Amino acid sequence: MAEQIQKKPSRIQQRNRRKILDAALDVFSAHGFRGATLDQIAEQAGLSKPNILYYFDGKEEIHVTVLSQLMETWLDPLAGLDPKGDPLTEILTYVQRKLEMSRDLPRESRLFANEILQGAPRMDPHLRADLKPLFDARCAVIQAWMDAGKLAQVDPRHLIFSIWATTQHYADFQAQIDVLLEGQEPTDTAAQFLQTMFRNLLTPGQNSTPA
Amino acid sequence: MAEQIQKKPSRIQQRNRRKILDAALDVFSAHGFRGATLDQIAEQAGLSKPNILYYFDGKEEIHVTVLSQLMETWLDPLAGLDPKGDPLTEILTYVQRKLEMSRDLPRESRLFANEILQGAPRMDPHLRADLKPLFDARCAVIQAWMDAGKLAQVDPRHLIFSIWATTQHYADFQAQIDVLLEGQEPTDTAAQFLQTMFRNLLTPGQNSTPA
DNA sequence: ATTATCTATAGATCTATAGATAATGC
C-alpha cells in the first residue's frame, strides 16, 4: 500500500548504504543482533542514527540485508566445486578456500555462526532455498566419486560438515585460539594439518572401516 | 566493604539458585547475553523478576556464574585423557565423549560458543587460568606419543582444535544441520565418520606428509 | 527474627519518528 516506488539510487545513496551495511557487518558479527545497537552502527558508519533510518526501514531490515548478501559469498566455494575436476584435488582445494575465507572474512563467518547459533530465525528460508539444494547436489557428486572408486567411502554429508566445522572454527573461535597459541611461533600449519587430515581420509583404499 | 557475610544456604536458597541457573543456561544459550532478558529467565525459572534479583546481584552475575560452572563440565573430557593409556584409544575415546557431550549438553555447547564468538569478554580469565595449562599439558602428552611412534605425526594443537570443531559443530550448528538432513534417514553416522577420520589421521605410518 | 516474595516504579537504554533545515540536481 505504501511507497513502493523504486527509484534508481543516487551515488550518495549507494555509498551510504554500503557504509551502513559494512558497519552493520562489523557490529552484528561482534555482538549479535540483539547485542548490536543502531548507535554503534551509526558511529561505525560515520552517520547519524536518524540518517541510518533514512536509508533502511529499521534495525531488522539492516540485519536481513546483511545476511542475504552474506549468503552468496558463503555458498560460493561450495558452488565452485567442479564435478568434472579431479575428486581429491577438488575437495582439498575446497578445504583450502574455506580456510582462506576464515582468515580473510572472519566477520562474515562470525555473523553466520551467530545467526545459526540462535536457531537461524532470519536465515532459515535462505538455508532451505539456497543452501539445501546445493548441499544435496554436492553430496550426490561426492557420492558418485566414491562409487567410482576415486575417493574412499565416507558419508558425504558428514564430510562436508567436518570441512565447515574445522575451517570456520579458526574464525569463530579465534578468541579461544588466540589465548591457546599465545606466545607460540605464529604457525601457519592449520592449512597443512587440514590438508593432511582430509587427504588421509579420502585417499582410496585407505579406509579399513571396521564393523 | 559491603555484606560479605557468607551464611550457609538454606534448602530453598539452593533450590531456587539452581532453578535460576538452569533457566539462565536455557535463555543465555539460546539468545546470548544481551539477547537474554531477566523476564525470560524469571518466567523459565518460575519465579518473579525481583525474586531473581534477590538471589543474584544482577544479570551479569547470573551469566558469570553459569559460565564458571560450565567451565568445569567443559574441561572434563580433556582432563580425562590418560597419559598412560593407549594413545589411539585415548584420543578416539576423547572424540567420542566430546560428540556425546554435543548431543547431551547442546545448551552448554552453545553458551560456550556464544561467549567465545563475542570475543570471550567474561571467559577470557578462565581460559587463561584453566584451559590454557590443560591444553599445553595435553599437547605435550600427544607430542610425546607421536615422538614415541605411537601416533602419526601431526600438530597436536590443530588436532585438538579439529576435534573440538567437528564435535561441537553438531550442537552449535544444529539449526543448519536440521535443515540439511531434513527428510533423510535419521543417521547416527557422525560418530562413525569422526572415528574413521581421526583413526586414519593418527594411525602410525599413514601420513606420507609431502613437501 | 530471618528469609523469601510481591507490588510498584525509578532510571537507563534503545528503536523509531516528527518536523525543520541544508544540500543537490534539473
Next chain:
DNA sequence: ATTATCTATAGATCTATAGATAATGC
C-alpha cells in the same frame, strides 16, 4: 523540487531498587 541530514523526543523495553507483606525457623 528532490534528496539528504539534523535536532528533539516519543514510546517501548529492560535492569534494578524501594518498601511492604508473607512465610519460615528457632
